[in-house]
Amino acid sequence: MKRPIRIVQYHPSFPYLPDKRNLPAMMTPHRPASSPPIFDGHNDLLLRLWLQDVARDPVGQFLDGTLDGHLDMRRIRLGGLAGGLFAVFVPPARYVMLGNENYDPARHDPLAITNAQIALLHAIEARSAGRAKICRSVAEIERCMAAGVLAMVLHIEGAEALDGELNQLDGWIAAGLRSIGPMWNLPNRFGVGVTGDFPGSPDSGDGLTPEGLNLIRICNQKKLLIDLSHMNEKAFWQTAEQSSAPLVATHSNVHALCQQPRNLTAAQLEAVAASGGFVGVNFGTAFLRTDGQRNGDTPLSDIVRHLDGLIAALGEDHVGFGSDFDGISVPDALGDVAGLPRLAAAMAAAGYGEALIEKICWRNWLGVLKKTWGE
Numbered sequence: 001m002k003r004p005i006r007i008v009q010y011h012p013s014f015p016y017l018p019d020k021r022n023l024p025a026m027m028t029p030h031r032p033a034s035s036p037p038i039f040d041g042h043n044d045l046l047l048r049l050w051l052q053d054v055a056r057d058p059v060g061q062f063l064d065g066t067l068d069g070h071l072d073m074r075r076i077r078l079g080g081l082a083g084g085l086f087a088v089f090v091p092p093a094r095y096v097m098l099g100n101e102n103y104d105p106a107r108h109d110p111l112a113i114t115n116a117q118i119a120l121l122h123a124i125e126a127r128s129a130g131r132a133k134i135c136r137s138v139a140e141i142e143r144c145m146a147a148g149v150l151a152m153v154l155h156i157e158g159a160e161a162l163d164g165e166l167n168q169l170d171g172w173i174a175a176g177l178r179s180i181g182p183m184w185n186l187p188n189r190f191g192v193g194v195t196g197d198f199p200g201s202p203d204s205g206d207g208l209t210p211e212g213l214n215l216i217r218i219c220n221q222k223k224l225l226i227d228l229s230h231m232n233e234k235a236f237w238q239t240a241e242q243s244s245a246p247l248v249a250t251h252s253n254v255h256a257l258c259q260q261p262r263n264l265t266a267a268q269l270e271a272v273a274a275s276g277g278f279v280g281v282n283f284g285t286a287f288l289r290t291d292g293q294r295n296g297d298t299p300l301s302d303i304v305r306h307l308d309g310l311i312a313a314l315g316e317d318h319v320g321f322g323s324d325f326d327g328i329s330v331p332d333a334l335g336d337v338a339g340l341p342r343l344a345a346a347m348a349a350a351g352y353g354e355a356l357i358e359k360i361c362w363r364n365w366l367g368v369l370k371k372t373w374g375e
Contacts, residue, residue, distance in 0.1 A: 035341040037145060039362040040084035041280030041322030042155070042229070042251035045071045046117040047089045048326045051099070059123045063131070070325035070336040073131065076150060079340035082362060083141055083151025085179055085250060087327075088117040090160050092186065111168065114161040118175050121154060134176040137375045138366050145362070153369075155250070158184030158193070158230070164211050166218060173222060178373065179250070181227035182208070182215050183235065190215050194232040198292030199259035202268070207234030216242045225372045228252070228272075229262065229282075229322070240271045245372050247277035251322030253287045254309035260287050269313035278368040279314060280322025281306050283330045296332035300346040303331070307347070307360065316356055320364045 045062070048069050052058035062072050071081075090113045093105035125134050132150040135141045144151035154176040162168055169177075183193035190212035192205045208216070216239055219226050228236055228249040240247055249272065255263040264272070264279065272279060281303060286294045288302040310319040323330070325337055334343060347357050 035080050035344050036358050036361040037080050037082035038084075038321060038340050039082055039141070039145075039151070039365040040325070041320060041365060042085055042087055042157075042282075042327075043071060043323060043325040044087055044089055044157075044327035045069075045325070046086055046120050047091065049120045050113065050117050051096070059120060059127055062124065063128055070323075070330065073128075073150070075336055075338040078338040079336075081150070081337050081340065082145045083135065083153070084323075085153045085155040086121055087155045087157040088114050088121075089157040089184065089327075090114060110161040114156070114168075114172075118154065118172065118177075121152060122175070125152070136176055136178060137373065138370045139375065141366060141369070153178050155179040155181070155225075155227070157181045157227070158186075158188065159190055159215065160184075160188050162190075162215070164189055166215065169218070169222070173224070177224065178369075179225035179227060180215075180219060181230050181250070182212055184230050191235045192232055193230045193235075194261050196261040198261075198286070200261040202233040202236070202255070202261045202263075202265065204232040204261060205234070207232060207236075208238045213238065213242055220244050223373050223375075225250075225369065232261075233265075233268070236268055237271075240275070245275075246368055247272045247275040248368060248372070249277075249279045249322075251280050251282040251324045253279075253282050253306045254313070257306055257309050258287055258289060258292060260292055263287060266313070269310070273314045273318065276318070276368075276371065277314075278318045278320065278364065279310050280320045280365070281310060282328070283321075283323045283325070283334060284328030285331055286328070288331075294329045296329060298331040298333070300331060300333045300343055301350070303334075303343060304346055304350045304352075308350075316359060317364055317367065320360050320362070 049058040061067050066072055090110045093108035097103045121134060124132050132152055133144050135144060135151045135153055141151040159180060159182050182190040185193040185195045191208040194202050195204050216226060220243055225248055226243055228239060228247060229252045249264060253263045255265045283303060285298040286292055288306060289298055307319060344357055
């Protein structure tokens with residue numbers, strides 16, 4: 001299906017596009033040879049590409065040019081990003097309209113948008129000349145990392161495009177889907193996502209519906225990773241009870257350190273630990289700061305502070321990165337994906353040893369994927 005042209009400029013109220021004022025153009029260092037490769041648990045690149053005017057060839061810009069935002073292939077190489085989970089996300093029509101007054105909400109079709117974003121990931125692979133590959137197993141990720149090929153794992157954030165019988169799921173799996181978050185912030189047929197103002201609790205209403213509980217069961221059967229990051233507290237506990245897989249929050253932080261409703265409470269972290277699960281720390285300033293503000297003047301030590309809290313709760317083998325690049329505003333000190341070596345340096349300055357840094361940067365992610373996927 002041909003995707004309609006969409007031109008979306010930066011709007012300060014649009015929560016899915018990072019604030020360009022927090023993206024210093026000069027921060028594009030060469031990655032130090034000692035800096036480890038990074039496997040990252042969440043980015044919104046596909047949303048950014050989908051929002052672009054197709055006449056601008058966003059895939060070509062990603063591969064061989066420069067995009068607004070946090071990610072393109074040049075800066076990925078500079079930052080040492082070896083792979084990660086690439087999210088498909090259907091934004092609410094009213095948010096798309098903030099950046100494009102000509103957008104017709106009557107044409108807002110979640111299934112078409114989902115399939116268009118999946119097609120963009122396949123286009124990146126097809127046009128990359130071997131520089132990027134969609135990976136369906138840990139073995140494929142490892143081969144890509146060894147060869148310097150970007151390892152892309154298809155993830156769905158919010159399953160609005162799925163019908164109640166899950167008729168689309170097998171087709172998406174065939175296209176590479178290996179991870180899914182049933183809800184985003186807003187309710188859908190599968191349940192209620194976490195929502196609320198700062199400071200706030202993750203207890204934001206009803207949890208999973210019967211269809212949502214069935215989706216958890218089917219994901220276990222098909223060995224899909226289930227992402228907890230946008231589940232409210234009731235849905236979290238229902239998933240913890242229902243799922244036989246490790247509990248994974250791909251891009252969440254510590255509620256005790258930043259009382260955003262989406263961050264995880266001590267009890268939730270205890271449950272993740274008991275399951276042998278995993279949390280990827282979110283780089284968004286609003287999820288890092290004690291005041292919950294989207295403020296670029298946020299030190300990298302705030303990311304390390306949340307890493308410390310996650311390690312204390314989960315152990316050093318169950319923590320990694322879930323940047324949320326292209327979906328949030330990051331610290332000015334990081335800037336974009338090219339700034340990842342500075343984060344590794346901040347971890348070293350905080351006393352993290354080389355082996356621990358390597359675990360957080362990539363080994364722990366591959367470990368939980370292997371436990372979840374069984375391969």
